[in-house]
Amino acid sequence: MDAIQKTLLEQVAGLHDVPQGAYSLRINGQLHGKNSSENISIVKKEDKPGIDIIIKPGTKNESVHIPVLLSQTGIKELVYNDFHIGEDCDITIVAGCGIHNGGDEESEHSGIHTFYVGKNAKLKYIEKHYGEGDGNGKNVMNPTTVAILEENSYVEMETAQIKGVDSTRRKTKATLADGATLIVREKIMTHGDQFAETDFVVDLNGENCGTHVVSRSVAKDRSRQSFLSQINGNNRCSGHTECDAIIMDQAQVVAIPKIEANHIEAGLIHEAAIGKIAGEQLIKLMTLGLSEKEAEAEIINGFLK
Amino acid sequence: MLEFKNVSYKTPDGKEILKNVTLQINDRFVAVTGPNGSGKSTLAKLIAGIYVPTSGKILLDGVDITDLSITDRANLGVSFAFQQPVRFKGITVKDLISIASGKKINVSEACQYLSEVGLCAKDYINRSVDGSLSGGELKRIEIAMINARGTKLSVFDEPEAGIDLWSFNNLIQVFRNMYERTRGTILIISHQERILDIADKIIVISGGEVAAYGAKAEILPTLLDTRMGCRFTKEG
Numbered sequence: 001m002d003a004i005q006k007t008l009l010e011q012v013a014g015l016h017d018v019p020q021g022a023y024s025l026r027i028n029g030q031l032h033g034k035n036s037s038e039n040i041s042i043v044k045k046e047d048k049p050g051i052d053i054i055i056k057p058g059t060k061n062e063s064v065h066i067p068v069l070l071s072q073t074g075i076k077e078l079v080y081n082d083f084h085i086g087e088d089c090d091i092t093i094v095a096g097c098g099i100h101n102g103g104d105e106e107s108e109h110s111g112i113h114t115f116y117v118g119k120n121a122k123l124k125y126i127e128k129h130y131g132e133g134d135g136n137g138k139n140v141m142n143p144t145t146v147a148i149l150e151e152n153s154y155v156e157m158e159t160a161q162i163k164g165v166d167s168t169r170r171k172t173k174a175t176l177a178d179g180a181t182l183i184v185r186e187k188i189m190t191h192g193d194q195f196a197e198t199d200f201v202v203d204l205n206g207e208n209c210g211t212h213v214v215s216r217s218v219a220k221d222r223s224r225q226s227f228l229s230q231i232n233g234n235n236r237c238s239g240h241t242e243c244d245a246i247i248m249d250q251a252q253v254v255a256i257p258k259i260e261a262n263h264i265e266a267g268l269i270h271e272a273a274i275g276k277i278a279g280e281q282l283i284k285l286m287t288l289g290l291s292e293k294e295a296e297a298e299i300i301n302g303f304l305k
Numbered sequence: 306m307l308e309f310k311n312v313s314y315k316t317p318d319g320k321e322i323l324k325n326v327t328l329q330i331n332d333r334f335v336a337v338t339g340p341n342g343s344g345k346s347t348l349a350k351l352i353a354g355i356y357v358p359t360s361g362k363i364l365l366d367g368v369d370i371t372d373l374s375i376t377d378r379a380n381l382g383v384s385f386a387f388q389q390p391v392r393f394k395g396i397t398v399k400d401l402i403s404i405a406s407g408k409k410i411n412v413s414e415a416c417q418y419l420s421e422v423g424l425c426a427k428d429y430i431n432r433s434v435d436g437s438l439s440g441g442e443l444k445r446i447e448i449a450m451i452n453a454r455g456t457k458l459s460v461f462d463e464p465e466a467g468i469d470l471w472s473f474n475n476l477i478q479v480f481r482n483m484y485e486r487t488r489g490t491i492l493i494i495s496h497q498e499r500i501l502d503i504a505d506k507i508i509v510i511s512g513g514e515v516a517a518y519g520a521k522a523e524i525l526p527t528l529l530d531t532r533m534g535c536r537f538t539k540e541g
Contacts (some may be wrong), residue, residue: 283355
């Protein structure tokens with residue numbers, strides 16, 4: 001790995017070098033390295049780009065890193081990663097994509113992640129997207145996430161796109177069986193002329209299943225954001241979707257939460273709020289000695305923490 | 306020393322809130338009282354720089370601060386505790402106390418400031434300063450921030466507003482302790498007789514003007530004399 005790739009790796013995975021344990025590292029469209037562990041197999045797909053990650057039932061307290069780095073301009077790739085998480089597992093998966101585009105061509109990474117989460121399994125999925133580079137080429141990421149949650153499984157997804165991604169269309173589709181829980185926490189910050197769209201569809205099919213889909217975002221400069229969230233309550237279940245956005249400068253934010261109850265015992269809530277930074281928040285921090293710009297940065301950092 | 310020289314303030318729609326106020330404040334603990342709508346909070350906001358006088362000058366230790374920004378005044382040594390503490394999504398109690406103290410502080414330092422205002426630090430330090438905290442808790446955190454700043458002038462706008470009686474008894478003690486420990490000037494806007502009672506001097510504002518200003522022993526009895534019609538100090 002060169003210095004640029006190492007910087008990208010640190011940004012998206014907090015790693016200084018190739019990770020320990022089970023991992024798959026993809027650089028500039030090629031599988032750079034992978035490692036399986038006793039309980040976690042990482043197998044390269046034969047028919048298309050991507051990997052299968054197979055986690056043995058009962059695997060506890062283990063993690064998998066699957067970062068993707070693009071440092072050559074003009075690379076476009078579509079990668080399929082399938083995660084088979086066995087029953088009774090308790091694991092963490094850290095994914096992320098970093099693009100350094102120093103040229104004039106568009107760089108694009110689109111990953112299709114499919115999670116098969118076994119009964120009683122617990123998964124924490126962390127995904128960071130980051131872009132940089134001084135060329136005119138755009139950094140594009142279009143992730144699709146499909147999650148199939150079996151009975152009493154629990155999935156927590158934390159996704160963050162804080163800087164440098166010019167265009168993103170993020171699709172997440174989940175189906176939940178009896179007693180399953182899905183928590184999604186999404187953080188997005190856009191600046192310049194960036195565009196970000198997120199689109200969640202959650203089918204609450206099982207009895208006593210539930211979801212929280214929470215998005216916090218900041219739109220600066222002339223950037224545009226669109227948040228779509230649809231929760232379908234098809235059984236006795238609970239669903240909550242929340243979009244909270246700070247709008248600045250000449251940005252535009254659209255929030256379209258949709259809840260659909262197809263069962264008398266479905267309890268569904270949606271909340272959406274868009275607004276500028278409250279003047280009194282700025283004033284409070286200024287009375288503590290911060291400049292207006294510093295106060296603004298503190299408020300945004302806290303909001304996206 | 307804080308000085309107001311012929312300070313007037315009109316709202317953008319032309320309503321006159323403060324009229325030609327001239328004051329010199331150089332005591333350790335000064336309470337400002339007066340009926341609702343008399344201009345007390347406006348006075349505090351003019352000191353902090355949140356409002357700018359329509360005319361007149363404000364001086365701090367002889368330096369004209371009239372045209373200085375909120376930030377510049379804060380860095381010169383003015384602290385201001387809001388009547389309605391501000392809520393922040395995601396910013397924690399420790400973050401705010403760190404910002405207030407002007408440096409990265411460790412957990413034990415943050416705990417010390419919180420303990421001084423009667424909060425069990427470990428329960429609060431990592432909590433967001435948002436709607437999950439009660440009005441009383443937010444008020445105490447607001448005061449802890451002022452303590453963490455330790456500036457030469459601390460202005461409190463009705464610290465008793467919105468807190469329950471039990472918390473109020475503790476609040477009095479917090480201000481007593483602050484009086485003993487700090488070397489700066491404490492300026493408190495209050496309706497509460499028990500807060501007025503720990504002040505060195507009391508300023509009475511009425512109708513946008515200074516109606517009285519003198520030693521506590523001189524002013525407090527006149528305020529408590531209901532025959533004078535000054536019932537506002539007995540509220541709460």
